[in-house]
Amino acid sequence: MTHWLEKVVLLLTADTTDVRKLAELAGGNPKTFYRGIRRADLELEGQNVDGMEFEDEIDASPRFTETDRAAFARYVFTASPKEERVAFLLRALLSFSTDTDAVLASYSTATMFEERAAAAFRTVLRSSSKRRAEQTEMIIARVGDPYAEAVLAPATGSLFTHLVASSRGKFMLALAKHVGNVPSFRNLIETKLDQTYSHHLLDHEAAIRQALAAH
Structure with missing residues (x-):
């Protein structure tokens, strides 16, 4: 490849x-x-x-309305564990890619992992937005992936690398459920399954692959 x-x-x-x-x-x-x-x-x-x-x-991506904001906040408040909440945040950022600041402002972090995730996503989205001012950079950002997907997938891979081992399988399963239909995230999940030799991840492998197949 x-x-x-x-x-x-x-x-x-x-x-x-x-x-x-x-x-x-x-x-x-x-x-x-x-x-x-x-x-x-x-x-x-x-x-x-x-x-x-x-x-x-062409039609712009959907706006993050007050109705969306209420539903998003309600899910984040009730969802557990933290890996599930971060995966749902990613799903919202991809769904409302023109309103990512509003999505992030509506996300209430409850753990250090969530704070780190939200900060990482905010950083890559804002810095990449500035780079899009140059034609060449805009083209590079779009090689293979839509814009938000192209910057969020690598940031998510970095988060996985810094997760404690016992959370990695849970995080990959949550990603498979919420963003496993997005090409870059699907590739990230499958790559981690193939290259990570940890029972914490492999214990969830069957469920992860089942979640991917459901899309």
Whole structure:
């Protein structure tokens, strides 16, 4: 399998600024590759962008309404354990990717793990948002994954690495249930199952794979 960094290098060294050709070099469909990117943020003078979709030309992701906020807070308050709550937070961040600040503001942390998770997600979302101002960075962020998914999945993998061993299986199971239908998270879960040799994780393997198969 080609490593995603190879595509990044290919884009950075390409001798073209044509957005259609850059999308094709990244292995994407030019029609949908720039969803989530505003036409005004790209240098498009003299380029043929017929049939290509940009953020201001497609439906935006759902807004995080007061009804959503109440339901989210209620679930977080009642859900247990902490691994389940963090996985549900990820699900909300992916579902309301244009309102991530509102989602994070509504999340009440009860444990050190939750505080660390919320802080990590807030950091990567905000820092990556700034980087999207540059065309090349926006393209890199979208190689293979939608924007929020692309930055949250690696942050989640880092959280897993720093979890105490006894919580890892519970966290992977919660992720499988709530975001196992999202490609980058599914890949993260399957990779951890294949590469982590810990009975704390393997004890949950059957349930994790069952949860993935349910999507």
